[in-house]
Amino acid sequence: MSSKPSEVEVVKDASNYLRGSIVESLGNRITGALNHDDTHLIKFHGSYQQTDRDLDSERKRQKLEPLFSFMIRVRVPGGAATAPQWQRMTELSDEYGNGTIKLTTRQAFQLHGVLKRDLKSTIQGFNDVLLDSIAGCGDVNRNVMCNPNPHESAVHQQVYEAATAISAHLTPRTTAYWELWLNGEQQTTTEAADEEPIYGKTYLPRKFKIALAIPPYNDVDIFANDIGLIAIEENGRLLGFNVAVGGGLGMTFGMPETYPRLADLIGFVPADKVVELCEKVVTIQRDWGNRENRKFSRLKYTIDRVGLPVFQAELNQRLGYDLIPARSYRFESSSDAFGWSGDAQGLSHLTLFIEGGRIHDLPGYGLKTALSEIANFHTGDFRLTGNQNLILANIEATHRSRIQAILEAHGAWPGTARQTALRQNSLACVALNTCSQAFAEAERYLPQLLDKLETVIRTHGLAQAGILIRMTGCPNGCARPYLGEIGLVGKAPGRYNLYLGANYAGERLNKLYREMLDEEGILRELTPLLAAYAAGRNQDERFGDFVIRQGYVAATTHGLNFHN
Template identity: 55%
Template sequence: MSEKKLSANEGIKTRSNYLRGTIAEGLADLSTGCLSEDDQQLIKFHGSYQQDDRDLRPDRRKHRLEKAYSFMLRIRLPGGVSTSEQWLKTDWLADTFANGTIKLTTRQAFQLHGIIKTNLKRTIKEINDVAMDTIAACGDVNRNVMCNPNPFLSSVHADALQAAKDISAHLTPATRAYHEIWLDGEKVQTSEDDEQEPIYGKTYLPRKFKITIAVPPSNDVDIFANCLSFIAIVEDGKLVGYNVAVGGGMGSTHGNEATYPRIADVIGYCTKEQVVDVAEKVVMVQRDFGDRTDRKHSRFKYTVDDHGPEWILAKLNEYLGYNLEPVREYKFTDNGDRFGWVEDETGDSHYTLFVEGGRVLDTADYPMRTGLREIAKIHDGDFRLTANQNLMIAKISKEKRPQIEALLEKYGMAKSHERSALRLATIACVALPTCALALAEAERFLPEIVTQLEEKLEQVGLRHDSITMRMTGCPNGCGRPFISEIGFVGFGPNRYNVYLGGGHAGQRLSKLYRKDVPASEIKPLLDPILEHYAKERQEGEHFGDFVIRAGYVEKTIQGGDFHKNIKPEAVALQG
């Protein structure tokens, strides 16, 4: 029996000369606003996606014009931390080269949209001029390493953030292609061996790889939804090490039961000195054993499912040359953000701002982007992006706090979080008009759904009760809908699959409740359930737990069981 044929992307990577391809030549071709198909795949490793405005497609087709091509750039921020200078540069780039907005992603990165090809190189150079970059923000490599933006102990956060930075730096591709193409770096002769990429090799990973670090009790980075996660273990106020979780991931494909979301398994414990080594060796296990024949089956979650968590642990120990220790006790209580003012143990203040859909922009009645620009001009702390698409103005000194409070008030941001708890717990991916994979709206539509449901929340007294709600335009799951208590996944234009029953702390998969629901029917579908929850919930019971107990959905467990009917009493509560 012959071996399966490698996926087309494997050939693209092999031929690319360590991610160079013909990107430089494509950028110089002024006859078109796009790049070749192969280079469209390679440019992802450099932090960019080629897109076009789908709202404009019909008119441009009618006039026989090329699609309105542009590029999205994703800026890596390990741990989601940006200096004021970096914020100001990103704000300037948004107006100068992009569409005038900044998108805060669910992975603590900046995204700029609407950059035309002739401005792409200049934009990337400007980003690098303030010690940021876009390399490995996309592509078949480790992507932006996430970290809790505001754990309860600032000293612990400093350690966790440094680990995120160390892992990110260590796993950054070694190829000089990024510097040559975008920063006019000196070209060097490459060979066919793997010395240029000692961790990844010449074909990198089978698919994207995602790493997070969380400090309990907050699971705001959703560790169970990521390929590899580290759960900080704190003893006597000091971070001593991390539990290691492997095999989480959200993506699936409509109608293909061989694809499914999966929550991670916690397999062991490492010291804080071992964390970079463990990250490297897990990546190498995926490099060597991940599926390179079927990209729908190539994420690390399938490698873990195919071989089993015990096999992964044994192989990881083999690669490490030592064994992980047994898992240590931990507990997560939620995965939301703490809005408003918080003071830490150092006396510094932090203000977390609600940013609907993660879109930083000015409107006629809410000049948020201008206000943040004015704050950045005087702020001597930093900005921290949350995994829920919100923004923390962090490390505000006692001296600066009165000025920043005045600016928050002046630009309407002082009461940004005075919204329903449901709205504060929402996430939406970009979806239409720029995402090529989107089947339905997300960022532009979720606020409308929340407004519709708020009427019932007010009636039944649930305005201040947090229920996690997420919407994505397709089943790839960039907004992590499959672990939210209410999830909407685009099925077609103005139609969604509705999921219920995810864990409030992100520890359990949701279950498909209704398939192919027209947008106009979402409110009448959910209103009775919200009313039932208000009347029948037990003390302290979260919505996701209630809908399982009340029989609206059955509990899900790992892997392919996402598509199977599992009775609630058949499995113990995960987490």
């Protein structure tokens, strides 16, 4: 450990493998908050302490403490949940949460608005259906992502199994989660103990992310991850994975030494060695990562500090063999394909656009109720995508018309009036009112902005032109704004930085175009750009490629020149 460890490193070191004083915090009924140190530790258990920022001023005026509540992030390795699991999450959101479910950009569930007194009951509730929140957050490997659509490749099941194997292998071993929330009853196949053979006593310097993709689809944005794995198949057989390392999208305003970075491709690993490879990369970051300043603690900064050749040499040494050169592949898209599809087994799959990833009921739009009804009889899966959407997968032929009828009856069947391709390709983080990092709105505001942008889109005949637009309330990058052909990053209430020029397949970062724009400014800047694109694009040319070809922004070739 560094001679000057950060506050979080000190807390982890003294935590007794993530226990801290969480028991005492939960038992303190005087406040809705946890002890300060425990707010760091509870992240490893899958939860963040939050406040309702909309109410902060009024509660302060009334001399009340902020309205504390907790977000719980439930892991879904590979994005595949069963119908009973979906139904339980729905029930818990109503009983203990704010009545909604958030589908995240990492294929996980989030429950919001859970009070401290209900944390244990909520966590026990989803563990009863074999879901958990351990390592949903914190300085460990997070939810492992995987292409979610089973019809897209003959090797999908093998890739999914690799994702779940990686997730299980890198799950923390501490028994603290089971003691604190489940009365010591361990419900996992991973052996637990009060030691961490992979992570060590202080875990990783920062969060760690892994994703697996199956070309030509990059719908999990693998290059935004610490480890990105590209499935290589031959004649329906999974050979292994191309390996990319060092991705991550967070940065800090006013600190150009922080930057988003895409992962570097370093070679190929056979399928039977991919779990070992992930472990060795994690251990290098454990040993080499910056533990003094958390702003520089991600793997991307470790690699840029020591140099990629040095990192690769260390990885080869820890593996005991050299990675062979990467195999050829091609990505064409990082978006989801909506609507019905089928497979050779006679099963159907339905991909639904979920605006902002929010599962809820609104007047005339009963999505949550409809999905709950479907879960009562659906024998297949509920698959969460990396783009905050939902796939009803492996639908029996006899259930197809019934599912469509239920969605139509509740006003939740995909229509064409609002769902332009721009809207379907939109992502937004939670931001205000609960995220403590947010400077501006995102999920609550983007639909309103899209209403106005769609007028421009339709005027210029671009309703079906797939343009990636992503909005976040801060520069941390949870909705991957730096991989949006149009990226909007909140800098102050109602003000956003506008980024342009990422590519549609998720293989190039965008670049800053204008700063501190309000809504009028966003529309003023984008309207002529979209008009020019409609009039002057080449055949099949994507918007991100167009703005670079026309010189509106320069291409970002590496994170180190993102700010140039």
